[in-house]
Amino acid sequence: MVDPVPHDWQPKLVALDIDGTLLKWVEGTGQHYEQISAPVHDAIQRAVDAGAHVVLSSGRSPHGMTGIADLLDLPREGADRLWVVASNGAVVFRYPPLEILHEETFDASAAVAAVLREHPEALVAVEERGVGYKVNRPFPEGELSGDMIETSIDDIVGEPVSRVIIRDPSASVDDFVALGRRLGLHGTDYVVGWTAWLDLQPIGVSKASGLDHVCRHLDLTSDDVLAIGDGRNDIEMLRWARRGVAMGQAVPEVHEAADATTESVHDEGVAVELARYFGS
Template sequence: MSGDRWLIALDIDGTVLREDGVMNDPVIAAVGKVRDAGHEVMLATGRSVAMTLPILDRLAISPEYVVCSNGAITLVRDADAPLGYRREHVETFDPTEVLTTIRENLEGANYAVEDEAGLYKFTGSFPDGTLGAVSEKVPFEELLAQHATRVVVISPGHKIEDFLSVVERMGLHKVSYNVGWTAWLDIAPDGVNKSTALERVRALLDIPRSRVMAIGDGRNDIDMLEWASAEGRGVAMGQAPDEVRAAANEFTGTDLDDGVATALAGF
């Protein structure tokens, strides 16, 4: 199988998981079939490590590598690690400039900084479950002292169009950023995204670019889909917004219609 093995990278939320958190049986079965055929099926997600590992269990996969935090953290399988994986590559940055810039431009926003251990320190308020199980509320100034793998900003008082406009006007430098479905800004180290991590993984696994496949639905999947589409298969979920679809070279059904199972049916 090594001669024709594919690297298949799956987003989590809105892709293998429905937006309501349900994972449909046809998706689990399709992933299992591809896994059993000898292909490398992995996750590439914006989630933290702690929020990602349980999804591996639900899918019954144990890939060599897992990409978390929108590419800032890559895990490698390690039988001696407490949860079966250890951090293989971690990218961090100083969040001071971006946090202070955003605070000057977005009145009433809430901020969170994730460190390489997966701890979130935050100000303001975040919906339950969005920051995972390990988080600590701190004064804004304490956020500036962190080595960040990711900065998250939510601004419920802004409509998504207004939020996008403000973000564009800020002219953020030295970071990579994307905006989620709602007024949610996700900021990673400069030049780091899912595609940069996946290219590193692909090289480590020695799988050609022509045999990579990525499936996703959100703006944080655009780089990943462009990377996969260049020589392989970049698949946008049916509910993906237009700019995400533009990055793909294939399309499938929505999360509600088991789009992942449809996309994997040919393996």
């Protein structure tokens, strides 16, 4: 693995995944601690002190990301509003207040029907912005933020959406990886490493495309970006950034896509990586 950046390079934009990167997972539950460690908080503040733009980039929906910005004390009082990439790149917003500036949508009905033919007991969810999610049946506790509104499948995907979540508690990660390949869902799916969880989104949309949208507004390019993540939905982002860094506990595909690997989330990998550029 060849490090693509010179020793004196400093990123102008730091793109950070949330779950498994900023937040630690609760082992065996698929849930996370909604708290930021002091080393990570301080490292991010040093990046801001140096003039870097910090952009949260997550598979979460917008209403599940603003609280993380608050925990990071971003933006600072009197500073410009944050740029945030949500829903795996399908939504770009500013905060505070939450203002959607860009959204990609698609007709998910055919893809959802194809998945349900093979996994008829799967759970399906689409964001109901500002409230929670419309679901065909309740998801396990803690897996979705906000309220769960039970709705028929026809109504859930009856109009264009930015992202659909499909979850089968009885299936495995490998089942869903194979399913995506079998159904030809490349470019529209990812599987979170700890369970069988599939996100469907518009073709060509990823965290990388969302971050590229932000960079154009800031007069930056991917050459200015450091990106850190741990999941399969981070692969495009890590390949796109000048320096893409995998968390230590990431799955093999993520390490292969990255330029480098930092420590695990439990060993403050974000703080370790940021110290390379912004001190410690």
